[in-house]
Every structure is written in C-alpha cells, then in structure tokens.
C-alpha cells in the first residue's frame with residue numbers, strides 16, 4: 001500500500017528526516033486511534049473473527065508453556081546497538097552480520113547473499129537463515145530485519161527497537177530451539193537484510209525502495225519450490241518497546257493473527273495485542289503477495305504518536321526485557337498451536 005501523495009505532503013514536516021520502513025498510512029493511524037473503521041480494514045473485536053475467516057480449532061492447552069530469557073535477549077539488543085548505525089554497505093553492518101553468525105555457530109545456517117540495485121547504487125545484501133528441522137512436513141518462518149535506516153546513516157540513529165530488538169529476540173529464540181528435537185514443523189529463523197528504504201519516503205515510494213533482502217528470499221524460495229512448504233510467516237518488528245502494544249495489521253492473514261491472539265491469551269498477554277488495526281508495509285509483504293499466511297507483529301506506537309521511530313531517540317533505554325519476553329513467548333506458543341492444528345486453514 002503506497003502512501004497517497006496528499007498525505008505524504010501533509011506528513012512531510014514530521015517525516016522530513018525519515019525514510020520509511022514498515023509504514024502505515026498516517027490518516028489511517030489517526031482514524032484507527034479515533035476508533036473509526038477503515039474501508040477494508042475492519043476494526044475487529046477480539047471475540048469477533050471476520051466473516052470470511054475460517055473457524056479455527058485450537059488444540060487443548062497442554063505441556064509446559066514456552067520460555068524466553070528476556071534478560072538475555074535484552075543483552076543481545078544492547079550488543080547489536082553498540083555497533084552503532086548499521087546501514088547497508090557499512091563496516092558496522094558487516095560486524096553485525098558476523099555477530100549474528102557467531103551466535104549461530106553449529107546451527108544449520110543458509111546464507112543468501114546477492115547484490116541489490118537500489119535507488120542509490122549497488123549494495124551487498126546478506127540474509128541469514130538458521131534452520132531447526134521438525135518431524136512434520138512444512139516450515140514456519142520467524143523473521144526480523146537487522147539493517148538500520150540508510151538515510152539516517154550519518155546521524156546517531158542506532159535502531160534499538162527498529163532492527164535490534166527483534167533481531168536479538170530471534171537469537172534468543174534460537175537458544176530455545178537449539179538441541180531440542182521438534183515433533184512439529186521445521187522452524188526457520190530469518191534475519192533479513194536491506195528492509196529499510198534507501199531514500200526518504202518523502203522522495204521515493206517506500207515499496208519501490210525497500211524490502212530488498214526479503215523480496216530476494218521470497219523469489220528464491222518460489223523458484224526452488226520451498227514456498228509451498230511454508231505454513232506460516234511470523235514477522236517481528238519494533239517489539240521491544242517497554243510500553244508494548246502490538247497492532248493488528250490489516251495486510252496480514254486474519255486467521256494467523258487469531259492464532260497469535262490465542263497464543264497471547266493462553267499466556268495472559270492479550271492486553272498487549274491488537275487494540276487497533278493498521279495497514280503495515282513491512283517485510284512480510286513479498287510473502288503475502290505469494291499467498292503465504294503472514295502475521296506482522298509490530299508495535300507502531302513507539303513513544304507518543306510513534307515519535308521515536310526513525311529518530312536518534314530510538315535507543316536501548318526505551319526497551320524492556322519483559323516486552324522481548326512477551327513477544328518471544330507468544331511467537332513460540334503460536335508455533336506450538338500451529339504444530340497441533342490439523343489441518344491448517346487453506347492458504
């Protein structure tokens with residue numbers, strides 16, 4: 001979904017320094033905050049699934065609930081942020097690539113490396129995929145981008161919430177998956193690269209100038225036959241905010257979001273989820289377009305009116321281990337539900 005030109009101009013003063021990642025239409029945010037329904041994006045009550053949504057049969061709640069070490073995830077976020085700005089093509093970006101790889105040593109890792117032709121030149125792009133095989137035929141993807149915004153590269157912008165928090169959480173999720181045979185689907189963790197736009201979205205439409213890494217991966221998996229095996233794609237973005245309010249994204253798959261909400265409810269975290277609905281442009285879109293069930297877990301209210309997003313104020317002090325733990329446990333519980341839901345709704 002592209003941002004209408006008139007709104008782009010209206011928002012230009014606010015967004016002058018920003019390039020877009022994971023954007024929602026500003027007018028729609030305001031309407032959502034005012035409690036008004038959007039055309040095509042019903043403000044659904046948690047107890048009222050969309051009319052077209054399939055009826056879900058959740059398995060009984062059994063076994064120990066999933067664990068996440070929020071303090072350890074927070075430590076990873078601090079270490080990633082310590083590298084500083086990590087825009088595409090920079091030495092610090094390479095350091096984070098090495099950092100992620102060092103935590104995945106011994107795991108089954110696939111590197112998807114290519115050169116992206118962007119609006120500001122050619123850049124090396126490096127998606128990192130860690131695979132944890134399961135007994136069931138099918139794959140669940142958990143994804144996070146790890147690059148920081150390119151137009152802000154010469155500022156002190158370090159993307160603590162936007163890039164670092166979710167990438168750190170995936171490292172902690174890898175800790176929880178490692179060494180444990182899985183009865184369910186295979187789980188692939190994806191640290192995707194070049195999510196952020198290369199030019200401010202006041203100059204170039206976000207969707208034509210971003211998502212380079214994840215788009216390449218979607219194309220590659222479509223070509224090699226992996227795509228039909230993907231049962232669900234769960235994206236985490238900006239999930240470290242200590243005031244955690246994960247939005248319902250109207251571009252995501254409703255039934256998969258209902259699985260996420262069921263997982264959150266079982267863990268007692270439902271008050272952190274889906275109080276409002278926004279249309280998000282984020283890493284999941286290339287998979288949405290290819291018919292893969294997707295859920296974007298994003299808190300796009302980072303500071304009052306999202307004021308810290310894409311600013312040098314996106315710093316580690318705004319995050320909390322508890323928020324990382326909530327999101328991580330809900331993602332793992334969602335996997336557990338999906339593993340035991342037979343059959344899954346049709347794509």
Ligand SMILES: [Zn+2]
Nearest residue numbers: 021149162196
């Ligand atoms: Zn961003």
